[in-house]
Amino acid sequence: MKFPFDELTPNQLSFAERDERYRQLHDWSEPTYRHNSGLRMVWRYDDVRELMEAASPGISNAKSLEPLVGFGRIAANPRAVGHLCRHLLPLPAKATADLTDDILHKRVWDTLAGPGGHFTVPRAQRPQRIKDLTEHFHHALGTERDVSDRTLDVTSLSIDYAARIVGAAVGLPPADWPHVAIWSGAQSGLLGRRMRGRELAEAVGGLGRLFTVSADAIASGGRDRTDGLPGRLCAARIPRRVAVSAVANSLAAGVHTVSGSIQQGLQRLLNNPDRQWWHLLADEASTAHVAAKVLQLDPGLVAWKRHVVDSLTLRSGTALSPGPVLVMCAAANRDPRAFPNPLDLHGAGKLPLTFGFGKHVCPGKQLAQLAVEVFLRELHALAPAARLVPARQRTRARPSDLLFSGADIVIVTG
Numbered sequence: 001m002k003f004p005f006d007e008l009t010p011n012q013l014s015f016a017e018r019d020e021r022y023r024q025l026h027d028w029s030e031p032t033y034r035h036n037s038g039l040r041m042v043w044r045y046d047d048v049r050e051l052m053e054a055a056s057p058g059i060s061n062a063k064s065l066e067p068l069v070g071f072g073r074i075a076a077n078p079r080a081v082g083h084l085c086r087h088l089l090p091l092p093a094k095a096t097a098d099l100t101d102d103i104l105h106k107r108v109w110d111t112l113a114g115p116g117g118h119f120t121v122p123r124a125q126r127p128q129r130i131k132d133l134t135e136h137f138h139h140a141l142g143t144e145r146d147v148s149d150r151t152l153d154v155t156s157l158s159i160d161y162a163a164r165i166v167g168a169a170v171g172l173p174p175a176d177w178p179h180v181a182i183w184s185g186a187q188s189g190l191l192g193r194r195m196r197g198r199e200l201a202e203a204v205g206g207l208g209r210l211f212t213v214s215a216d217a218i219a220s221g222g223r224d225r226t227d228g229l230p231g232r233l234c235a236a237r238i239p240r241r242v243a244v245s246a247v248a249n250s251l252a253a254g255v256h257t258v259s260g261s262i263q264q265g266l267q268r269l270l271n272n273p274d275r276q277w278w279h280l281l282a283d284e285a286s287t288a289h290v291a292a293k294v295l296q297l298d299p300g301l302v303a304w305k306r307h308v309v310d311s312l313t314l315r316s317g318t319a320l321s322p323g324p325v326l327v328m329c330a331a332a333n334r335d336p337r338a339f340p341n342p343l344d345l346h347g348a349g350k351l352p353l354t355f356g357f358g359k360h361v362c363p364g365k366q367l368a369q370l371a372v373e374v375f376l377r378e379l380h381a382l383a384p385a386a387r388l389v390p391a392r393q394r395t396r397a398r399p400s401d402l403l404f405s406g407a408d409i410v411i412v413t414g
């Protein structure tokens with residue numbers, strides 16, 4: 001049998017195909033696989049948790065944000081080099097996922113998500129956050145879409161919604177929110193896709209804009225000390241270049257992760273013949289449960305990178321030689337050793353690894369969970385009888401992407 005993710009990535013598969021290939025993956029006799037990208041794939045729950053935690057000196061997070069194609073291909077692309085020189089030199093400081101200075105990292109992370117951190121959603125503020133997210137849904141729906149012909153491009157809506165949420169959460173001016181999706185797509189694409197030519201150059205340009213806007217935000221945050229993220233980072237005396245990267249990485253991290261989860265989740269919810277999970281969205285308590293299950297099975301971020309520095313044997317006995325590793329978090333969330341019935345809505349199991357594990361665990365976790373929940377609930381309220389427009393009526397193929405995953409979802413609203 002061929003390795004189930006040898007040629008195709010989750011981004012190119014329907015939810016049913018993903019279910020089948022993840023099942024085959026967990027039947028695979030070996031615990032790792034050397035992919036043609038040069039990354040070694042790892043998917044078993046215990047191994048993924050240990051690699052994401054990166055507590056041992058043999059596992060490094062230092063290269064987690066390096067472009068998949070490497071700097072060599074960027075250097076060989078004159079237009080990309082132009083963007084690089086204009087916006088990205090000196091190269092951005094490490095601030096979040098790739099920072100190895102644990103003391104500085106803790107100061108940044110705590111500012112983002114420690115008690116009272118910028119993205120933390122305290123219980124008492126939940127109702128207001130839900131109200132804000134609901135408004136973002138309706139703004140995204142109202143200003144950008146014509147639902148009069150009763151079809152709705154949910155993929156595009158979910159990206160606009162997530163870009164508004166993340167732009168607002170970070171504290172960017174509203175005029176910048178629509179661009180956040182493009183800049184964030186640039187960083188996501190560089191991380192998970194083997195881009196070339198014009199596409200590569202445009203992605204480097206988008207990444208450059210992300211850092212320029214973030215530098216502007218830090219400059220004004222430093223002056224005004226507003227309650228946005230830039231002001232908080234300045235108040236916490238995070239060095240300026242590190243603060244710029246923390247803003248840029250937060251803007252980049254939230255959009256395609258949240259929107260991809262929504263898209264893939266809806267593909268499952270609306271495809272199921274009896275649509276049992278979809279109907280549960282009419283009830284508030286059940287919506288949280290369905291959203292959590294969507295984030296376990298179909299997250300918009302399916303894997304993350306680590307680097308093995310020295311030959312290493314993980315606690316399970318899995319041996320890894322030095323080199324880059326693709327840590328498949330979404331696959332781990334279906335490992336039958338950790339989740340006996342992963343596809344069961346009420347199936348028991350361990351903590352899903354959607355948001356990572358350990359000191360780099362996602363600081364946007366609470367916001368992301370709430371954002372997915374509100375989107376699903378609002379869409380169900382808007383179009384309880386929604387039907388999917390079959391995929392064959394659409395043409396564009398989704399690209400291969402080792403890290404990010406979504407789905408092209410168009411619905412008929414009633």
Ligand code: HEM
Pocket residue numbers: 052061064095096097098109112119166169249250251253254255257258261295299300301304329353354355356357359360361362363364365367368
């Ligand atoms: C469904 C949505 C999301 C998923 C699946 C997700 C997943 C993850 C994962 C797996 C990591 C760990 C990376 C590592 O260990 O190196 C991470 C880190 C991070 N996430 Fe998220 N994320 C989501 C949404 C968000 C949002 C909405 C934000 C901010 C608004 C955000 C900001 C960040 C940042 C800044 C980091 C780096 C943390 C650090 O290393 O200190 N994420 N995310």
